[in-house]
Amino acid sequence: MTSPSSSGQVGPAEAWQRLADGNQRFVSDQSRHPNQDAARRTALVNAQHPFAVIFGCADSRLAAEIIFDVGLGDVFVVRTAGQVIDDAVLGSLEYSVAVLSVPLIVVLGHDSCGAVTATRDAVESGEMPPGFIRDLVERITPSVLTAKREGNDDLTAMIDEHVRQTSTRLAESSRVIADAIDAGRTAVVGVSYGLEDGTASVVSTTMPLTAG
Template sequence: MLAPVTSRPSPSGPVSPAEAWQRLADGNRRFVAGRSNHPNQDAARRTALVNAQHPFAVIFGCSDSRLAAEIIFDVGLGDVFVIRTAGQVIDDAVLGSLEYSIAVLGVPLIVILGHDSCGAVTATRDAVDSGQMPAGFIRDLVERITPSVLTAKREGHDDLTAMIDEHVRQTAARLEDNSRVIAEAVADGRTAVVGVSYRLDDGTGTVVSTTTPLTTTG
């Protein structure tokens, strides 16, 4: 389960990476327990967001239909800026979207959201094991995930879960490697990057990497 941040969100909204993480962790605990609040999903919230948005986190996750970020973290309209690709594979559009969330929206937290039984990572493992690459643009996904699978194998991990966790970690690291905007925001303490691996069966997540120590309460 998402590890219980050293401070609670202020009444005016999260202002730090720790506060943003606390809000997500609290929402996930409600979701796991079957007590979701479904906040900020009414007509009044919709109207309030017509002229501006102020999300407190950006979630870059897999496109899998079972990985709906707003539901998993029990948030609503305007709360999180969401980017999704199969296997949370990074490309220029993803980096541009993430930089927008940091530079323009001032989001203090980036969450990389992977999950068990990921089809994209499974396809990559199979391609590495068989030496047969898939056709079409699926090949592009596999090529981008291959370094994560190979790293897991080099470290003696042949199970899919270990490969998925490694891919979450490598995805988080590549954000800073490939984007000066993100790297500077992390170095300045304005933004943290947290990698989370989600379990489909019970709805819980495990933190597998973080650029900043974030210890949740509650």
């Protein structure tokens, strides 16, 4: 099944609505699996026009195209453990905004996140993990500490806080992204995904999500 999509034809609210509709189909076991045929593959050989970029956790249970029921060329996907920002991530997101003109950035976290769990454990025990896992923990620590300062020791609250802080940090770290948000060309939506029921719930947004 093939359907058209072009970032030049939709705004941030409509882009989110497409993802929300796809997620609802996924949750209700009515996925359409659009844009996954040979015709779509051929149509994308010379150019791509994704309508959103999804910056999500690298967890194997968080396959963006599946949970939002989209296909080839629909979304530009960037993934790291715990959706941790680094220079490569910022460069990839700036490319999606400046070159591909995507109107929506989705920051996608999920419950039972191993990276946030490791960070909570490190904060509470005072023992840091070895190797480069330590770098992940250090970058997530501010989110865990904020949640704890607000009296939220629940892991889900820490994960939601990390999604919010990551969303905010994108604009703080990138002038390209900040300018696109200020001009209304791009919005950032923070989302938390439930592993059990498959629902993608909004936890933060830079603009109203009602199209039109």
